[in-house]
Amino acid sequence: MSLIRRLPPVLRALLAQALAFTILVALARLGLRFTPLIWVLLQAVLAVFLSRWMDLGPRWVFMQAALPFLVRALWNAPIPGWVYLALFLGLALVFGGGLFTRVPLYHASQDAWEKLAGLLPAQPGLHFVDLGCGFGGPVAHLAKARPDGTFLGIEASPLTWLVAWLRCLPHANAHIRLGSLWRANLADVDVAYAFLSPVPMPGLWAKARREMKPGSRFISHSFEVPFETPHRVVPVAGRDGAKLLVFDL
Template sequence: MGWVEGLRGLAQRYPALVALLAQLTATALLTVIVLFANYIAHWRFALLTAGLLQGLMAASIGRWLGLSRWWWWLNLAFVPALLAFGGAPLPSWVFLLVFFILLLLNWNSFSERVPLYLTGAQGTQLLADILARQPAPLRFVDLGCGPAGPLLALARQFPEGRFVGVETAPLSYLLAWLRSLFQRNCSIRYQSLWRTDLTEFNVVYCFLSPAPMPQLWQKVCAEMQPGALFVSNTFAVPGVPADRELDLHDWRDSSLLLWRIPG
């Protein structure tokens, strides 16, 4: 259905908006279920039971619309957490703090339409297999590295290479920078991917969203050296078939898309 595909596309660009839609839809469905159950069987849900049911529906709707795994857990827990802590003697600043933590982790979802996507273990292993076949010296950059787990794993596996992560979500950058302090061949830059000079790297990796891919491809073609490798997790360049596509066999049915820069 076209409207479903439209919402799934929206989930890639504005996941917070689709998560809100999932919450509102689940709340509406729960209202119908509660009224129907009360009318037919005079059955009333306990408040926390109703909250858990709403959370499960919101998480399932969000997942169906293409939200990533961490949004599943957030949608699941949101209303039950409000109900559980609603009567607890917690200061209001606790909820404000949680909001700001989520905002700082997912900052790029609003500024650059790039939400936080995390490369899984399968993707990291497949990247390692790819890097093992690249000529030395290896110079690798992760555009939007998040907390930098996969980047650091690769840096440890290839100690002779040079690994750089760029990130502009403040909390993600801070976590990545702290984690990289003791990894000598890895550095983290608080820098927009658009300000990153790609000429110094022979492997460029990203896991972004559909929104920036056309413009990023132009940057890649203008700056990367012939023979260098551009790798995108999941998201294709419109109108430019990948030279290779490697399935990750994960729950997202995602893949690594590889382009070799022509001479």
């Protein structure tokens, strides 16, 4: 069971729906007959029950309950199959990285970009990395503000990476790499910045401590590093409580 609970929520949600469906198929094989609406209701109830058992949060449970009704409503709709495939591929290309790493796509505000610029050391030739750069807003802004530095963004979702890459094309000192932030080597980095979620913070902090050189800086947008007190906290515009947490290594 603990193995299932360690799966990303999206996989647990799919597993819950698949198990619920398997139970319904078994019931039908045993000769039970219901109206279509009752089957859909049963699927929803079983999926909710299994989702709770798999430790999925309230938002997931709500979606799990709604999904069978949505599928039923669209079942006979004259929508060609390729539309679903295109939707799925589009969503996977933009949000795929986040689904499996449990980091959604949202953006730092312009105010955060400006305050981030103020937290860069003055030394020329500095190396900055945005770990999970989204559409590349911070990298493009900083590369323009500091032509003397080198700015790298790393992004796992292909379509998101493409947007960031196009956005940073005009800046010769900005580079956007497609891949996992966990494979980046932070040894030469002067400032590493991340706006992710609470989930990767312990691992990311351990990576920063292991790889970053003394005198470098790690900045987390809004998400705390468990049991670590930042050296500075800079409030920024954005969601409630948005802030830059600055750790000097």
